[in-house]
Amino acid sequence: xxxxxxxxxxxxxxxxxxxxxxxxxxxxxxxxxxxxxxxxxxxxxxxxxxxxxxxxxxxxxxxxxxxxxxxxxxxxxxxxxxxxxxxxxxxxxxxxxxxxxxxxxxxxxxxxxxxx
Amino acid sequence: xxxxxxxxxxxxxxxxxxxxxxxxxxxxxxxxxxxxxxxxxxxxxxxxxxxxxxxxxxxxxxxxxxxxxxxxxxxxxxxxxxxxxxxxxxxxxxxxxxxxxxxxxxxxxxxx
Numbered sequence: 001x002x003x004x005x006x007x008x009x010x011x012x013x014x015x016x017x018x019x020x021x022x023x024x025x026x027x028x029x030x031x032x033x034x035x036x037x038x039x040x041x042x043x044x045x046x047x048x049x050x051x052x053x054x055x056x057x058x059x060x061x062x063x064x065x066x067x068x069x070x071x072x073x074x075x076x077x078x079x080x081x082x083x084x085x086x087x088x089x090x091x092x093x094x095x096x097x098x099x100x101x102x103x104x105x106x107x108x109x110x111x112x113x114x115x116x
Numbered sequence: 117x118x119x120x121x122x123x124x125x126x127x128x129x130x131x132x133x134x135x136x137x138x139x140x141x142x143x144x145x146x147x148x149x150x151x152x153x154x155x156x157x158x159x160x161x162x163x164x165x166x167x168x169x170x171x172x173x174x175x176x177x178x179x180x181x182x183x184x185x186x187x188x189x190x191x192x193x194x195x196x197x198x199x200x201x202x203x204x205x206x207x208x209x210x211x212x213x214x215x216x217x218x219x220x221x222x223x224x225x226x227x228x
Contacts, residue, residue, distance in 0.1 A: 042203050042218035107159035
């Protein structure tokens with residue numbers, strides 16, 4: 001079974017530039033998550049989709065971050081414009097059902113973003 | 117106060133030692149609980165779910181105390197390969213689906 005795919009694996013940009021990350025979840029997984037993990041901290045949920053609908057984006061900085069999941073499959077996360085504090089690993093995860101129903105989350109390898 | 121709190125460690129233990137980690141959570145309506153393992157510069161992976169009655173998987177034992185709002189992970193007979201960061205995860209129900217909150221992790225180093 002193929003895992004969660006993410007690209008790119010690494011990205012270096014200057015502040016005020018824009019960047020986009022792509023995620024392809026495990027086939028058949030209804031729920032897709034984007035997390036931000038800053039060094040030394042646990043993953044912080046940015047946005048959660050169930051199929052192609054947003055169920056939680058309460059921690060997404062909507063003035064600069066946006067995400068979409070067209071057709072309920074793959075997803076993109078965009079940052080525009082980037083700030084220095086956006087330097088982090090961006091993790092995509094998917095699960096068969098909603099996390100509140102005790103489904104395991106499978107994580108992709110992440111995109112390591114450095115903003116200079 | 118953070119929703120999920122863990123002792124960051126680091127815990128440095130010799131091979132064969134027994135080590136325990138605790139994790140406290142603030143939302144009394146939390147429904148499900150997990151321990152994930154994260155190796156350096158890798159993605160988190162599920163280690164085990166935590167059930168109300170407690171559960172064991174080989175050398176690993178997880179327990180839940182709803183009254184005191186904490187979960188624990190016990191590792192017996194530590195191996196070098198157990199060196200990693202252990203993340204506590206607490207799920208709660210929001211309007212449409214569950215929401216996962218991760219702790220900041222506890223770092224374990226097992227030494228020969």
